[in-house]
Amino acid sequence: MLEMNRQIQPGGPGSAYPLPSEYLYDGPYRYASYGYREPEPEPDSFSPLTLLLYVVRYRWLIAFVMAVGVVCGAVFTMMQTPRYMATVQLEVLVPSAKVFQDIEVVSEVSDVRSFLTAREKLRSRALAQRTVYELGLTDKQDFLFPKPDFSPFNLFARAFGIDRTTDIAQYSPEQREAIAVGRVMQNLSVDLVTNTSLLKVSFSDQNPVYAQSVANQVAQSFIDQRVDQTSETSGLARQFIQEQVVQVKDRLQQSEKALVDYAKEAGITVTGDENSLISANMTAINGALAKAIEEQLEYGRLVQQIDAGRGDGLEQVLKSEGLERIRGRIAELSAEYQQKLSLFKPGFPEMQQLNSQIQELRKQANNGIAVITESIRLKHEETVTKVSDLRSKLAELEAEQAVYQDKNIQYTILKRDVESYRSQYESLIDKLNDIGVGADLKTQNAAIVDLAVLPGAPYSPRMTINVALALSLFLTLGAALIYVLELLNNTFSNPEQVEKELGLPVLGILPSVDERDIANALADQRSGLSEAYRSLRTALQFSGSEGMPRTLLVTSSEPSEGKSTTAFKLAQDFASLNTSVLLVDADMRKPNVHRLFGLDNTLGLSNLLTNTIRREDYPKLLRTTKFQNITVLTSGTIPPNPADLLSSSRMAAALSGFSKRYDLVIIDAPPIVGLSDAPILSRLADGSLLVVSANQVTRKSAVNALKRLRAAGANVLGTTLSKFAVSRLDYNYAYRYINSDYYSYGAETPRLAGTAGRMEGEEVGQDPTLGDLARGVRGRFGAFVARLKQAG
Numbered sequence: 001m002l003e004m005n006r007q008i009q010p011g012g013p014g015s016a017y018p019l020p021s022e023y024l025y026d027g028p029y030r031y032a033s034y035g036y037r038e039p040e041p042e043p044d045s046f047s048p049l050t051l052l053l054y055v056v057r058y059r060w061l062i063a064f065v066m067a068v069g070v071v072c073g074a075v076f077t078m079m080q081t082p083r084y085m086a087t088v089q090l091e092v093l094v095p096s097a098k099v100f101q102d103i104e105v106v107s108e109v110s111d112v113r114s115f116l117t118a119r120e121k122l123r124s125r126a127l128a129q130r131t132v133y134e135l136g137l138t139d140k141q142d143f144l145f146p147k148p149d150f151s152p153f154n155l156f157a158r159a160f161g162i163d164r165t166t167d168i169a170q171y172s173p174e175q176r177e178a179i180a181v182g183r184v185m186q187n188l189s190v191d192l193v194t195n196t197s198l199l200k201v202s203f204s205d206q207n208p209v210y211a212q213s214v215a216n217q218v219a220q221s222f223i224d225q226r227v228d229q230t231s232e233t234s235g236l237a238r239q240f241i242q243e244q245v246v247q248v249k250d251r252l253q254q255s256e257k258a259l260v261d262y263a264k265e266a267g268i269t270v271t272g273d274e275n276s277l278i279s280a281n282m283t284a285i286n287g288a289l290a291k292a293i294e295e296q297l298e299y300g301r302l303v304q305q306i307d308a309g310r311g312d313g314l315e316q317v318l319k320s321e322g323l324e325r326i327r328g329r330i331a332e333l334s335a336e337y338q339q340k341l342s343l344f345k346p347g348f349p350e351m352q353q354l355n356s357q358i359q360e361l362r363k364q365a366n367n368g369i370a371v372i373t374e375s376i377r378l379k380h381e382e383t384v385t386k387v388s389d390l391r392s393k394l395a396e397l398e399a400e401q402a403v404y405q406d407k408n409i410q411y412t413i414l415k416r417d418v419e420s421y422r423s424q425y426e427s428l429i430d431k432l433n434d435i436g437v438g439a440d441l442k443t444q445n446a447a448i449v450d451l452a453v454l455p456g457a458p459y460s461p462r463m464t465i466n467v468a469l470a471l472s473l474f475l476t477l478g479a480a481l482i483y484v485l486e487l488l489n490n491t492f493s494n495p496e497q498v499e500k501e502l503g504l505p506v507l508g509i510l511p512s513v514d515e516r517d518i519a520n521a522l523a524d525q526r527s528g529l530s531e532a533y534r535s536l537r538t539a540l541q542f543s544g545s546e547g548m549p550r551t552l553l554v555t556s557s558e559p560s561e562g563k564s565t566t567a568f569k570l571a572q573d574f575a576s577l578n579t580s581v582l583l584v585d586a587d588m589r590k591p592n593v594h595r596l597f598g599l600d601n602t603l604g605l606s607n608l609l610t611n612t613i614r615r616e617d618y619p620k621l622l623r624t625t626k627f628q629n630i631t632v633l634t635s636g637t638i639p640p641n642p643a644d645l646l647s648s649s650r651m652a653a654a655l656s657g658f659s660k661r662y663d664l665v666i667i668d669a670p671p672i673v674g675l676s677d678a679p680i681l682s683r684l685a686d687g688s689l690l691v692v693s694a695n696q697v698t699r700k701s702a703v704n705a706l707k708r709l710r711a712a713g714a715n716v717l718g719t720t721l722s723k724f725a726v727s728r729l730d731y732n733y734a735y736r737y738i739n740s741d742y743y744s745y746g747a748e749t750p751r752l753a754g755t756a757g758r759m760e761g762e763e764v765g766q767d768p769t770l771g772d773l774a775r776g777v778r779g780r781f782g783a784f785v786a787r788l789k790q791a792g
Contacts, residue, residue: 058482065478066471073470074463081147082458084208086215089449090199090222092118115197118446119190122201122222128184129177130221135213138176141168143183146206184214198449208455215452223446238432245428252421259414266411282397289390296387299380306373316372326365333358490699495721498692501699502706507543507689507718508536510562512725522569533566536720537573540689543717548574549686550659553714555669555678557705561693562722564592567668574664575629582622582662584633584655586681587670588642591635597625604636608654609645612637631662642670646680655684672705682714689717694724 055062092115121127137143145168168176189202203215302314317323337354344351492498495506510532513521521529541548554570556563564587571583585593586605594601603620607613613621622631639645658665667685669678682688688709692702709716 054482054486058478058485061482062475062478065474065481069471069474070467072474073467076470077461077463077466080461080466081206083204083206083460084211084455084457085202085204085459086208086211086452086455087200087202088215088219088452089193090122090201090219091447091449092197092199093446115192115199118222119192119199121225122190122199122218123185123188125181125185127218127221127225128181128188130225131184131214131217132177132180134217134221137180137184137214138173139168140180140210142207143205143210144168144171144176144179146183184218188214188218203452204459212452212454216448219446219448223448226446241428241432245425245432248421248425248428252418252425255414255417255421259411259418262410262414278397278401282394282401285390285394285397289387289394292383292386292390296380296383299376299383302376303380306376312369314372314376316376317369320368320372323365323368326361326368330358330361330365333361491695491697492692492699492702492721493695495724497699498702498719498721501703502690502692502719504690504706504716505718506721507539508532508720509724510536510566510720510722512694512723518565522565522572530569533569534573536566537570540570540687540717544687548664549715549717550663551655551665551667551685551687552717553667553669553678553682553685553688554691555682555688555709556671556691556693557673557697557702558693559590559671561671561691561697563671563691564596564668566689566691566720566722567666568593568596571630571666572627574666575627578629579663580629580631580661582631582633582658582665584658584665584667585635586646586667586677588635588638588645589670589675589677591638593632593668594634597627597632599623599625599632599634601634601636604634605654606636606639606642606645608633608636609648609650610639611650633658643676643680646677651681652684659686672708673701678705679708679712679714682709682716683712686715687717688714690719691722692719693722696723 132138171179184203187204189204191200191202192198193200201215201219203211203218205211205214305314333354337351337358340351340354346352346355492501495509498504498506511528513529518529521527524530540552543549552570554563554567564585567583571581575581583593584605585591587593588606591601591604594604603613603617608621622633624630625632645651655665655667667681669681672678690702690706690709706716
């Protein structure tokens with residue numbers, strides 16, 4: 001008997017009834033079918049749809065992580081102190097080399113090392129000390145002790161206006177200087193603009209005024225420092241030139257003395273330059289005469305304008321502040337007069353008073369204009385007299401200059417010597433001034449291109465950037481958390497996982513139903529659960545070489561996976577096909593079948609196996625139920641040794657007798673893990689069905705259960721995935737053949753054209769009409785709307 005139960009896999013090698021290859025299960029998505037085989041997907045393939053499914057599955061976790069990221073980014077921003085940055089652009093010039101004026105100027109190519117050197121000098125401590133000294137930063141308390149850049153205290157300070165300052169009196173001047181220099185060096189940045197000779201000097205601080213002033217002062221201090229360095233010249237060169245200057249100066253003094261002595265003897269008056277006193281006077285008088293003539297012409301034009309009656313348009317009149325105030329007052333009173341004219345007549349006292357004030361002010365304005373024009377006339381007369389006097393004096397000096405030219409021959413010779421020594425003296429002075437340039441042939445200079453302006457807004461913190469970074473960080477953490485959850489989630493969530501882990505075909509997928517509605521769903525033949533069990537029944541009918549096995553064992557890895565409900569519903573479905581079904585409750589530890597049928601459990605399988613039943617009570621063991629063609633053998637009294645009873649020869653003989661009497665014997669077995677009952681029973685049954693609950697039983701537990709069944713020699717036909725949430729959005733997309741409407745049918749179900757698909761009153765054989773097409777379109781649109789509602 002036991003050997004007979006170890007049947008060969010239907011359709012496999014050695015089977016008495018081999019099936020064609022297209023009817024065999026051959027891995028995921030390749031079930032026994034009639035001429036149709038679904039394509040086998042690539043294992044472990046990844047697609048954007050897979051990512052979308054994960055997002056939909058963990059949408060609430062992702063939303064929570066995003067909300068936490070936004071809040072943390074905002075809180076992080078509030079905990080930061082705003083900082084301002086000001087930038088000044090500095091152009092570094094590398095002048096061409098030069099020694100002295102009498103040496104040829106040699107050009108030198110700009111070297112990038114010069115700009116790098118300038119950048120490091122700008123960052124130097126010496127320049128920072130000079131900046132601190134110039135701005136007096138050692139006495140600025142808010143500069144020396146700013147608020148912390150990042151602190152939880154900032155959040156409370158912003159919320160409650162708390163101020164916390166440090167007394168600088170407790171620090172010595174040296175300590176304050178060190179702190180100020182350190183802050184300048186720490187917050188100063190110098191960058192070289194690519195492919196230019198410009199340096200961007202930036203300074204950041206919590207106070208925008210400090211950011212602007214320090215940036216500008218650093219640039220200016222760099223220029224001043226360079227000027228101070230170039231002012232230091234070589235001592236030897238300076239000493240040599242100074243000696244030459246002394247010698248030439250003595251010669252110049254002697255030549256000047258000789259020139260002056262001759263001028264005294266000859267009666268020539270000199271001014272100290274190349275011209276005589278007469279020439280100097282003539283030059284001065286010529287200049288004064290030209291200026292006087294210009295003034296005469298200018299006042300003449302003004303007098304002509306006055307004579308033409310346009311005196312009130314003179315520039316002096318228009319620029320007069322007193323007249324401007326009078327005109328403004330006249331305009332105000334005139335506007336007020338015109339405004340009140342709409343209310344009062346001109347003879348009204350108030351209107352007459354306003355008119356009198358206007359007339360008085362106009363009289364004052366005319367008097368002022370008359371005074372200005374009269375003064376212009378007087379100045380014109382003065383310039384005419386001045387021009388006449390200057391011309392007379394210039395004629396006298398020209399006569400004296402003619403006498404002077406005769407005595408100027410020797411004077412010119414002595415004067416030429418004076419000019420020669422003076423030229424040498426000036427050249428030596430210039431060389432003495434340029435000695436600093438000659439001592440350093442690579443002198444750098446700098447110029448400010450753009451001064452730093454007062455920052456209008458802080459550059460840090462940036463709320464959008466911080467929130468974006470926090471959101472990215474938390475999304476990354478969320479992705480890592482989802483990955484860990486997926487690693488830790490060792491349950492079955494879809495049929496592919498069951499097939500991959502167990503290597504068994506999924507014969508049926510049972511939708512999840514609330515425990516409060518399961519009784520109604522089982523009773524309702526139109527429910528999705530009932531349709532799923534009928535699909536499972538159909539798959540079991542084609543699971544063996546001769547159809548449905550005579551004895552079917554229904555078990556599961558762990559309790560509460562739905563095995564008893566499956567056995568109960570399969571018995572109903574097979575009985576509806578006029579098949580005599582015996583349902584045996586072999587779970588003698590926690591029996592449940594008698595509750596499903598509403599029977600008592602006084603007598604049952606345990607009593608039969610222990611032979612503790614009277615002969616007249618044998619007919620009471622096999623009980624008929626309210627369901628046609630279904631007989632139930634309950635578990636009976638719970639024994640202390642169920643495994644020993646199930647492994648006895650009486651159990652094998654009982655099942656053999658039951659299989660001859662009934663068309664189908666369904667055995668409700670205990671769970672496999674931790675018990676030996678189910679493996680024992682699986683050896684006695686023609687086929688075993690393993691119930692696997694979705695998102696409940698662990699994969700390791702199911703694999704171990706399957707190993708135990710196979711080790712016991714069981715013929716495992718396949719599995720059924722119970723408690724599958726077909727209404728979940730991710731499953732609807734992942735398994736297009738499963739949705740909440742898949743297991744339901746009725747009047748609203750779209751029907752095929754033809755006799756079976758027509759409503760009453762329609763003629764058979766009539767071609768599809770526009771109404772049929774419209775109903776099809778409405779049906780498809782309704783299904784699409786239903787999916788959208790499920791997604792929401």
